[in-house]
Amino acid sequence: xxxxxxxxxxxxxxxxxxxxxxxxxxxxxxxxxxxxxxxxxxxxxxxxxxxxxxxxxxxxxxxxxxxxxxxxxxxxxxxxxxxxxxxxxxxxxxxxxxxxxxxxxxxxxxxxxxxxxxxxxxxxxxxxxxxxxxxxxxxxxxxxxxxxxxxxxxxxxxxxxxxxxxxxxxxxxxxxxxxxxxxxxxxxxxxxxxxxxxxxxxxxxxxxxxxxxxxxxxxxxxxxxxxxxxxxxxxxxxxxxxxxxxxxxxxxxxxxxxxxxxxxxxxxxxxxxxxxxxxxxxxxxx
Ligand code: PMP
Numbered sequence: 712x713x714x715x716x717x718x719x720x721x722x723x724x725x726x727x728x729x730x731x732x733x734x735x736x737x738x739x740x741x742x743x744x745x746x747x748x749x750x751x752x753x754x755x756x757x758x759x760x761x762x763x764x765x766x767x768x769x770x771x772x773x774x775x776x777x778x779x780x781x782x783x784x785x786x787x788x789x790x791x792x793x794x795x796x797x798x799x800x801x802x803x804x805x806x807x808x809x810x811x812x813x814x815x816x817x818x819x820x821x822x823x824x825x826x827x828x829x830x831x832x833x834x835x836x837x838x839x840x841x842x843x844x845x846x847x848x849x850x851x852x853x854x855x856x857x858x859x860x861x862x863x864x865x866x867x868x869x870x871x872x873x874x875x876x877x878x879x880x881x882x883x884x885x886x887x888x889x890x891x892x893x894x895x896x897x898x899x900x901x902x903x904x905x906x907x908x909x910x911x912x913x914x915x916x917x918x919x920x921x922x923x924x925x926x927x928x929x930x931x932x933x934x935x936x937x938x939x940x941x942x943x944x945x946x947x948x949x950x951x952x953x954x955x956x957x958x959x960x961x962x963x964x965x966x967x968x969x970x971x972x973x974x975x976x977x978x979x980x981x982x983x984x985x986x987x988x989x990x991x992x993x994x995x996x997x
Pocket of ligand 1: 746800843893894895896898916917918919920921922956957959
């Protein structure tokens with residue numbers, strides 16, 4: 712089935728959905744994005760994604776082309792047009808097409824480019840990987856210093872995924888100055904007893920929307936949340952480990968650099984957190 716794609720307000724069959732070669736998103740990765748999950752035809756944590764989008768745009772001095780209400784309507788239109796039950800809505804805003812290549816930002820006459828498309832993933836929440844867990848390797852974090860901005864500059868995260876693939880595992884965890892920053896496309900956590908440990912927010916990591924919700928649910932479930940960096944050795948010796956992202960939700964990590972975490976199988980805490988997350992987010996979906 713050919714998708715209907717949104718390009719600057721127009722709904723087009725995907726084969727007809729194009730942007731200029733002079734678009735700064737294409738030439739300079741000068742753009743930001745968001746991925747919102749859809750479960751049962753409804754958007755998960757939409758307000759969180761909208762808030763982060765506004766922040767990413769503001770940090771890069773880009774205009775926000777829509778109000779939150781307009782973004783919601785556009786997202787809903789994408790879900791409806793493409794008949795998405797379970798899946799994702801991908802949204803990208805770039806600094807637009809100034810008509811030529813120049814390092815300097817263009818003036819206000821250049822309007823942002825807005826693109827949205829959907830990805831249908833039937834049974835997204837029932838991913839069988841959740842029962843098995845992920846195996847990860849550690850790789851150096853050589854990304855730029857503003858990882859809190861969700862830019863489309865994803866070459867090194869792609870390379871991180873490829874390093875994992877070549878090593879025969881599922882993903883990579885980035886390490887900087889001896890501690891884990893985050894996964895290639897997810898936030899990283901360990902569990903020790905009743906405590907969840909994860910790196911505090913800073914420009915070192917993306918401020919995950921799923922992270923906010925999961926830490927809240929953990930606290931509500933009487934778990935302690937400790938926001939501090941941790942090492943690979945500490946993670947390997949932890950009871951459990953996991954990642955979070957808008958499309959993987961909460962996913963156990965059962966092996967790090969060839970060493971089993973805990974029993975090498977998903978433990979008690981992480982599957983429970985996944986359950987709570989999915990249950991609560993489905994209830995609040997819009
Ligand atoms: N860190 C990075 C580098 C990511 O790409 C993502 C996924 N967008 C996350 C963390 C998780 O963020 P979220 O929970 O908002 O999907």
